[in-house]
Amino acid sequence: MTVLVSLFYLLFSICVVYPPTEFVSAGFTIAQLFEGFLGSENINFIGYHMKRTTITALIHSALPLGYVFTLLCSGERNPWLPAAAAATAIIPLLMCYRLLCWWENGQAKHPVVKSLLAYVTPGSDWRVVAANLNIEFRNVDKVSIQLNTTSRFVATENWLIKLSPYKLNVVKQGDCTLVATATDSHNLTASGEDEVQYVNIEAIPTRDDVERFTFRISTVALRDLQPRLSQPVRVPDHISLLPTLIERFVNVFKHYVEQNPVYYIDQEPELCIGCMQYPADVKLNRRCAAPPPHLEGGPPQCQQCNCRVLWCCSCMGRWWAARATGPPAGWLAGRASCPVCRAAFCLLDVCPARAPPAS
Ligand SMILES: [Zn+2]
Ligand SMILES: [Zn+2]
Ligand SMILES: [Zn+2]
Structure with missing residues (x-):
């Protein structure tokens, strides 16, 4: 009986300290209960x-x-139990004393406040920094990444914050460098299509009075985070970040498009209307043959697109991938529709577009 109760309590304690996702969704975490x-x-x-x-x-x-x-409630009668109760009661009592220390004297000893103290300008109060952080946190353009069920990483316009059970790490974006220190990959499927890569990132503040901290996020989350950072995460040469599934698809897509015949255009290519960064370099030009009559009535046929050269190959690949259905291995064999005129096209119809060679 004692063993069973002990095991049950051990499991319960683990679930309190590291709540599994089921507990989180059931609302059984300290933050949700209180x-x-x-x-x-x-x-x-x-x-x-x-x-x-x-x-x-x-x-x-x-x-x-x-x-x-x-143990007492389960009917366990052991002469040592009262002594054990007294001994274990000391821990929360000591903790209460410590927590009182946190909250007295303007909360200056509170770990959350301590993390802000470095940014308090002389003559002002930590509450000024806190108010600034509160305002930034309310902004909708912050990026919040759940690291695990007990910790979170938040990037606001000027601050990087790591929230963990007992403390907060706060650092200003301007005086902190983020460096990728290690990566690890996990295969969710045997085919390797769903490979997930995690990156350990260390936040190294330039000031000595701010504590450095590390966090671990997936490469996909890192891509969401990058636009919110004032300086990109530094990735040393020995660390390589896996391209996402879409990026890998776009590379294969480009490779196949390059094998199609070139479509010559008579003026300089415009900028791609998708990314506004690269010149538009693909033309949808129907090249595939209609299926023989006895196969008619199958999937919809490709159509001729009469749009100008508007897109770069990467944007067209991303557009294709975004609309593809089924397992990624079959994406290339499918069809997409022109983003502008909706004409259906297949991979054979995507021709690289170039200005004619100067003669
Ligand atoms: Zn583009
Ligand atoms: Zn079109
Ligand atoms: Zn076609």
């Missing part, structure tokens, strides 16, 4: 996390005491 007390993260970001870290530390410190009580 929602009413914590208030709104969006309105008072710093205040919310000051309360959240406090309550998390208190609950975690009470877990050993809870174990002794669970």
Whole structure:
């Protein structure tokens, strides 16, 4: 019985400290259970996390005491139990004392406040920095990445924040370098199409009074994060980031398009209307033959697109991939429709477009 209760309590404790996704979706996490007390993260970001870290530390410190009580309630009678109860009761009591220290004297010893102190200008208060952070966190253009069920990484216009159970790491974007330190890849399918790569990123502040921290995100999340950063994540030469499925598809797509006959245009190519970065260099020109009469009535035929040369090959590849259905291995064999006139086309019909060679 004792073993069973102990195992159950161990499992319960693990779920409290590292809640599995099922617990999170069921609303069984400290942050969700104490929602009413914590208030709104969006309105008072710093205040919310000051309360959240406090309550998390208190609950975690009470877990050993809870174990002794669970044993008592399960009918366990051991002469050592009262002593164990007294000993384990000391932990939350000490924690209470520590938490009181966090909150007294203007909360200056609170770990959340400590992380802001480096940015307090002389003569002002940490609350000024907190108010600034609160305002930025409310902005819709922040990027928030869940690292695991207990920690999160948030990038706002000027700040990078890592939220973990007991503390916050806060650093200004301007005085911090993000460096990729390691990667690891995981194959979700045997074919390797769904390979997921994770990158460990270290945030190295240029100031000595700000703590450095690391976080681990997927390459896909990194791509979402990049536009929000004032300086890109530095990737050393020995680390290679996997291209995403779409990027790999676009490379293969380009390779096949290059094998189609060139379509000569009589003026200089315009900029691609998709990315506005590269010259438009593909023309949809129907080349595939209609199927023999006895096969008619199958999938819709390709049509001639009369649009000008408007797109670059990468944008056309991305457009194709975005509309492709079924497993990625079959994408190239499918059909897409011209983004402008909706004429159906197949891979054979995508011709590289160039100005005629100067003669
Ligand atoms: Zn483009
Ligand atoms: Zn068209
Ligand atoms: Zn075709």
